[in-house]
Amino acid sequence: MSVSTCPSRPDPDGDVPERDARGLDAADRAIVLATQAGLPLVPDPWGAVGREVGMSGEAVLERMRAMQERGVIRRVAAVPNHYRLGYVANGMTVWDVDDAQIDRLGREVAAIEGVSHCYRRPRHLPHWPYNLFAMLHGCSREEVERQAAVLRERLGEACRDHRILYSSRILKKTGLRLARRVPQE
């Protein structure tokens, strides 16, 4: 799930608790907002972020580390845009899998090449019987179909039905997770 744009949109919820449900205080949120579209590419990125949010570079670095330890930040990384690298076929595969076996099978499916995300989600019968989602990425639909065939075989009898939902258009894509709020120091 990668990202580039940075829309700032008024956020309707005005009441900001001291430390929210994520364990982020105002200073953490300021750092998240300043970095979620990417770090400044300069020798001292933490100092540059610090100047933007009104704290020292050391304080920014310390808070980045603390958020990483708490799992709020998974990693700080160079995030590739797989689409630009040629993975232009993106197939969301959805599977109706026996509930008794889904934990084991979900882990197995997640390890198959080409699978980037794999989640269990609720069914909504009768319209939506699928409880396992696996996102496949390939350079063509044929390749995604080959990958899906591997998944189908792995799931075997435990799978009653499946679909591949190709994306025909990306209508919006952003990795921003925190809504921009009233600036606070």
Added chain:
Amino acid sequence: MHCQAPYCQVQELDTLDRRLVDSYQRGLPVCTRPFHTVAERLGTSEAEVIARLERLQALGVLSRVGPVFDHARAGASLLAAVAVPEAERDALAELINAAPGVNHNYAREHDYNLWFVMTAPDEPELEARLDALETRLGVPILRLPMLEGFHIDLSFPIPWAELERT
């Protein structure tokens, strides 16, 4: 993997570019001078690493260099879908895109033809945003929260040589 897409720019990327992407999609050192540390590991200069990262970003090979947040821990979110008539799809997609908290929206080839991710600071606000959007759209929103994530590491080895073959 035989990639014939016009989007491949792999030929323009040399060994150092590829090592940067390969090594650091899994994580940069979170230390005082991160690009200096990277440069030492790769046997080059800090200025060179920064220049390469800037170019990779400009080419779009990297979406960004920065923190990857855990969606589940960075607030409430869920995958949502609606089935709308094709003729109304684009107009309704704009309504969805304009709604507070929506951060992805894909058209997909299925009766459920619009798929988006709704986010909010917490669960009650998430439900409120979905309810409000449902009213505006006039169709029920299929709500598919993640119950379990089996694989949440988005990095995977990039087969440079195969991508290069055209």
